[in-house]
Structure formats: C-alpha cells, structure tokens
Amino acid sequence: MISDAPAFLIQFVRHPITTGAVLPSGSTLARDITAAVPRAGHPLVVELGPGTGAFTRAIQRRLAGRGHHLAVELNPAFATGLARRHPTVEVVRADAAALGELLAERRLAPADVVVSGLPWAAFPAVRQQAILDAVVGALSAGGVFTTFAYRHALPARPARRFHRLLAGAFDEVTVGRTVWTNLPPALVYHCRRRLHPRS
Ligand SMILES: C[S@@+](CC[C@H](N)C(=O)[O-])C[C@H]1O[C@@H](n2cnc3c(N)ncnc32)[C@H](O)[C@@H]1O
Secondary structure, three states: OHHHHHHHHHHHHHOHHHHOOOOOOOHHHHHHHOOOOOOOOOOEEEEEOOOOOHHHHHHHHHHOOOOEEEEEEOOHHHHHHHHHHOOOOEEEEOOHHHHHHHHHHOOOOOEEEEEEOOOHHHOOHHHHHHHHHHHHHHEEEEEEEEEEEEHHHOOOHHHHHHHHHHHHHEEEEEEOOOEOOOOOOEEEEEEEEEOOOOO
C-alpha cells in the first residue's frame, strides 16, 4: 500500500540490511507469492519478514478466516504495527531462523505454506542456509515454500547462491513471471516437495 511507504522507508534508513528494500511490495507480487495458500481447509501458513504487511493482507484474504497465520518479524516496529492492524494474525517478534522452535513452542503442526518476504540476497551464506534449513524443517512433506527476488539482483553472487540452495532443498523450484509493475521489478520462486530437513 502506498500509505505504508513512509513507515517502510524509515525502517530502511534505520535497518538497511535487514529491511532489504526501500518500498513495500506491490499487490500483484503479493498475489503471485500467496497463490499457494489453499482456499479450502484449515492450513497453517507461516509468513517470514512481513514488514508493513503487503503479503499479510493477501494471505488473510485467501484464508478468509480459516486456518492459522503465523507471521515472524525481526524488526519490533514492523511487528508492533502489523499486530495492531491484523488482530487475527499471530505476529511474533523473532528471527526466522528460530522457526522450528516457534512452531514447537506453540504445538503447531508442520506448515502447509511458508511465504517469505525476507531479503535473502542481503544475507551471508551461513544465514541463508540456517534460515532455509528452518523453513524446510517446518514444512509438511507436501508443503509449499514461496519467496521473491528482485530481477536486477539475480546476477549477483548472493542471489545465485540462494537459488542453488533452493535447488538443493526442493525437488521442484519454478520461477514465476517478472512483475514489472513492482518497484523494483521482482519474481517469485515456487518451491515444492522438500527433499530432506537437514539435522
Ligand atoms: C524486503 S522486506 C519485505 C517486507 C514485506 N514482506 C514486503 O514484501 O513488503 C524484508 C522484511 O524481512 C524482515 N526480516 C529481515 N530479516 C529477518 C529475520 N531474520 N527474521 C524475520 N524477519 C526478518 C525485515 O525486518 C523486513 O520486514
């Protein structure tokens, strides 16, 4: 949402690496990245790095009151704002790398879908691996992981390394269309059939 832009920009100035973007994602990218959220049943949906809630709104629309939506956000300012605006979402101020512990503490079943808004290309290799391990360990066998990347950053080493990690962790990794209207243009990775949770 355009009105979220100033709040997002302030957090980018304060925490440029972890925020990883100057503006929140747009609604078309939000639609693409949340397409795996089932429109039936009572799924467990985990969202990582919700920020000001661009993907949160789209997930909530698809869930329409069903299932459970756990949002894990490192930045306390984002987490507080999100919890206020989305009382039906369980917002946790925590590091995505602790996802396994967060689910165990809550006795939540493995996740049906994990939607990531994390800035993977800003993370060093060990951090990418640690968080991806937590995601794979949290997913059910048939679970789906979606995450996005900025188109212009794809040739950069951290982005290529992350793509390799995805290919090693999932049987199927498909790359969605480029959403040119997003600022900056971005695309979604759809990852299915986790290969193995690393111990
Ligand atoms: C690029 S922004 C995306 C925000 C939102 N999903 C969107 O697309 O507009 C990255 C978000 O991930 C959060 N973040 C970064 N590292 C994190 C971590 N280790 N655990 C949880 N959240 C994290 C940031 O605080 C920020 O909200």
